[in-house]
Amino acid sequence: MTALRAAGAVSTDRPIIFYRPTETADALRFLAERPEAVPVAGGTDLMVGVNYRHIRPEAMLDLTAIVELCTWTDEGTAIRIGSGVPYARIVAELATALPGLAAASRTVGSPQIRNRGTVGGNLATASPAGDAHPPLLATGANIEIAAPEGRRTVAIDDFFTGPKRSVLRPGEIITAVTVPKAAGPQQFLKVGTRNAMVISVCAFALALDLDRRTVGTGIGSAGPTPLRALPAEELELPWAAPAGLTDATVERFGDLVAAAARPIDDVRGTAAYRRHALAVCAARALRRTWRAAFEERSAEWN
């Protein structure tokens, strides 16, 4: 355990306890001893708050040296991604297996942020605008959480409980997210008022499962939590005769996605615009994935 004396603008008279374990068990023990400690991985959310003094952590738990958290593994039908794997690696290494999550990762912040930021951090912050959330919802990912008493797995559908709130309890650490491999084309569309490096006004993820003949959906930045559009997922699609997908069906799908959103007016956009944009994005996502699945016969579904 080391006590760092931060330089410059940070207080020089109050040392911050900074702990950098290599094992998850040590991390959990530290959190149990110091409930006030703040876990940090990429720090891309946390350090903004520290810089503005919205939070003044007395102790920080650095997760970046824990090997288990910094690796991903192929589990056969799914990929288990350690919570500390940065977006840049998901883009570079998992675009074929997890095209939706990789596409979302590509839209996160700047290259510097993608080098540092992690899916685990995105989940822990649980912002409705988190870019990773819609594809995790669309694919039915599972979150693995470690606590002193053992590990538990939470379905992504049950993870978010409110704006910046989740089922994660004090003393717990997100260790991994397990994402089913793509069983069909996937799309992620993020609307922002700048062409890069922007927090989403709204976002939409879609995953076609050609084996199960299902559509998975995820909505971002248009509700108190990231949302699925269940009525849209239940819409009957012409799986047996794919050429029969009509404009009316596609538009109906878009409308059902828009109706599932619960957006508000804020500085980034109006609720009315968010609903409209979600309808457009959902229709485009369905058309693109359907075409990829049944017209282009593409080997890669992106």
Added chain:
Amino acid sequence: MPEPTPLPTPTSNAVGQSAIRADALPKVNGDFDYASDLAAEGMLWGHTLRSPHPKARIRSIDTAAAEAMAGVAAVLTAADVPGKRTYGLIEDDQPVLADTMANYQGEPVAIIAATDLDTARRAADAITVDYEVLEPLCDPAEAVRRGEYFRHQPLQVGDPDTATAAVVVAREYVVGMQDQAPLGPESGLALPRPDGGVDLRVATQWLHSDQEQIAPCLGLKESQVHLEMAGIGGAFGAREDLSVQVHMAMLALATDKPVKMMYDRAESFLGHVHRHPARMRYEHGADAEGRLVYVRAQIVLDGGAYASTTDAVVGNAASLAVGPYEVEHVAVEAWGTRTNNPPCGAMRGFGGVQTCFAYESQMDALAEELGLDPLEIRRRNAMHQGSKLITGQVVQEPGIDVPNENAPFSPLVDLLDRFAAIPAPAIPAGRDIIELPGGTGNTTHGEGVVRGVGYGVGLKNVCYSEGFDDFSTARIRLELVDGEPVAYVHTAAAEVGQGHQTIQAQIVRTELGIDRVELLPVDTKVGSAGSSSASRQSYMTGGAVKAASEAVRELWATHDLADGPIEATREFRHRPTKPMDPVTGQGDSHVQLALCVHRATVDVDIELGLVKVVDLTCVQDVGKILNPIALEGQIHGASAQGLGLAVMEEMIVDAGVVKNASFTDYLIPTILDMPPMRLEIVENADPAAPYGLRGAGEPPTLSSTPAIVAAIRDATGLALTHVPVRPEHLTRHLVRQP
């Protein structure tokens, strides 16, 4: 008498060449010392407590708990201001610290010095201010009705009431509050001096104006307040008004220790003035051929809580209200209101930006009514040699070539005609998503994308206007160092990132024919250089450096440097101007005029309302190119700032409270938003200016905004009277009610 040393010629980096700026490499590799990097042995950190309310009476301030905190060296309020309680660039109406009233959100109320910034911030949290929250005045139209304004400038030429027009377009335009968004936050270091004075190192735009405002507030003589320029991270007008200066000096004098201040990003957004938001009602009447018959304009610029430079901004808006076009009958009313919104003042373009969006939108609306090409309607109305501005000022620049003996030369037609040789780009095949609207968001693969093209013309005054007695000072010493002549140049001209220092060295090399030029620190030990604003430094300090160089050269002709150095100091003045008449707006008020024309090509996703500017072509008259690479950088940057206003940049203020004081939600263009530019730089020299130059840093900020909006109109068919254009504006007609 010994033979005078013959005049050599410089081997490189003379006027006209792309001399590379000395700060280029350090800025790229991270070695550059910004004002935020300043430090001194034993220094304290200063911090500001600000009013959270747009309007509140301050009943009492209890600082006892803050003063009792370990590490806190001083807590000061309005009662501790040693001298004059207020300051200001034109009118001294802004309190150093709010006394009985806070008039905008973010107004400084108390200042703290402590051993570190975090302690200073905690101390600020420990100060109890008893506010009586009052109803703020936030509606500029209501402010006009109540007579709450800093300036009302009418302007009348001819009589629009008697004029008859074949076509009339009347629209109301809105320009949102843009911020300069300099990346370097307000920062500086104050060092107490043994004589009771104070040394300030600060990133600012006009050292001597700062000195003149600071000294009385500190109860000191100007000679006791010495300023030295610190490394600047962008200015764009945001550093014309004081920010940290008086506060850190007060803290340094109170504690007898060096005090550093550095705003965080949110404070920076609250701690400097913004571009005036505007509401403008325009009515243009034209004959059947599209020639303007009359223009009526009502222009309301919101100055916010304090005067700052609102007075001069209103003068620009009124005098440039119709742009570079001839109109016989004009009636303009321009106001700069006083409200409880954030104070607004200088920003690149300075009153010219707002009206340019309106008059160029009107020209396009007329062209559409008449079925005319947008370039053609501008040609038919373009000012030419001998034309009058609406202020009565005659546009007459002797020396400009007259290519056509039958008609007076029109610098604007000259620029407009050059677009024929630079066609708008074709749509390439197989584009990546980052070349499409929505960019990395993957929102379109071509779905809903429509292309549009539009033009914008801007007319900007260069240098200070309306009778201001402006000057700049340069001192040059020439001496032999290791047998080689070296010129030492001393001015107080603020390098704000525009590359002015490079220009100074180029001028000295050219005029003295030497290679070695050393620039001395920019400080108040030499006379004023005036402000690095109004596109004036090349003209004014460039002119002073040229004049001082010429004086040195003359002395050198009869003096051997081996006998000792030569020194000359020169003040440079532009030709005098006159104020605008307070009733008619008439007056020879501007020094120099500069023109710029943009053509924008945009792709719009018309279903999502997302915009990608795919090309900006700019034709600008700069009189004379002093440094091509620096000039191109200025045009690129100014165009990007205009692009920001067109499609994304807006401080969102609700009932006087800023909602997006961060780079998360105040968006400025990225490299993916800013297209590669094609430039056609024209040199129609102004014989009255040094080398014939025209100020170049501002004009492209005016014209790029209306060009981009015109292109979006072309793609969507929508009227678009509000900038920034938001996705909501482009999709409102598509939104179905749930």
